[in-house]
Amino acid sequence: MAERVNLEGLRYAHAVAETKSFSAAARAYGVTQPALSNGIAKLEERLGDRLFDRSPRGVTQTAFGARILPLIKQALVALDAVTVEARRLTEPGARKIRMGLSPLISSSLVTRAFSMVRELPVPRDLVLREADMQELRDGLQAGRLDIILIPAVRAMPRFEHRVIDVEPVVVITPDPDVTAPLELEEAGAEQFILVPDTCGLTTFTAQLFQAHEMPLRAYPGEAASYQVLEDWTRLGLGSAMVPRSKLTSPDVPHRHLTDQGREVQISFEAVWSSESALGADLVRLADGLTAARR
Secondary structure, rough: OOOOHHHHHHHHHHEEEEEEEHHHHHHHHHHHHHHHHHHHHHHHHHHHHEEEEOOOOEEOOHHHHHHHHHHHHHHHHHHHHHHHHHHHHHHOOEEEEEEEEEEOOOOHHHHHHHHHHHHOOOOOOOOOOOOOOHHHHHHHHOOOOOEEEEEOOOOOOOOOOEEEEEEEEEEEEOOOOOOOEHHHHHHHHOOOEOOOOOOOOOHHHHHHHOOOOOOOEEEEEEEOOHHHHHHHOOOOOOEEEEEEEEHHOEEEEEEEEOOOOOOOOHHHHHHHHOOOOOHHHHHHHHHHHHHHHO
16 A cells, blocks of 8 residues: 555546446557556555456446545546646646636726736736626636636635726716716616626626615616617616726716715726636736736
């Protein structure tokens, strides 16, 4: 047991467990059945007990094998993940950071991120993916994304967080002659046009009203985009709440939203895994974006 187990023996044993056949496992690895059987026999000798029983009815796992084989599978998955991640980080053109973005993220923040990625100790390419909040969260949890920039509206436990930007919230209004700031208390009398609850904007709006114990009067329909919010507001269907950077033009009639005279703001955060192989670079990137905000 003190001797190291052979990697090929582990792979052979896993193949037999998957195929339930020594001959099928040998074909899958392109080796002779005696060679595969010999590799598994040596592994069993190292482990101290048999993994499989063979009979005319086929191959079955022993009680010992039923406990050990799932551990072998986990070990092989982890080992393969090391190889895949190492290849991703070292192959030519593979030195990249995969960043997911909520549609609410401003272009100026993306520009800052591009600049900071180039200034990392090991310059990297920034690969962007814009998607809905749930898709971004799923991508981060599954390892398809390295870091996501999203509105800070829902916690993601076990991940690192950093508030990297704040932005004033404005209310698009159907009356172009009214430009004075709108107090949140007065906004309770407005009817608001909302977008589908996927980018974080509707969640932010609902949380804002809930925090002030105010009812949210919502238009019964939903706009598909921020541009449609502006179009429907011009039609007089209601008002719309957006981060200032999402106005298509400064000339769009809007009012700053205030709470007892203080500007209402929406916060954006960077979220990443502390276990990421790019962890040090992701911390530098998040810290850099935070410092630029200040």
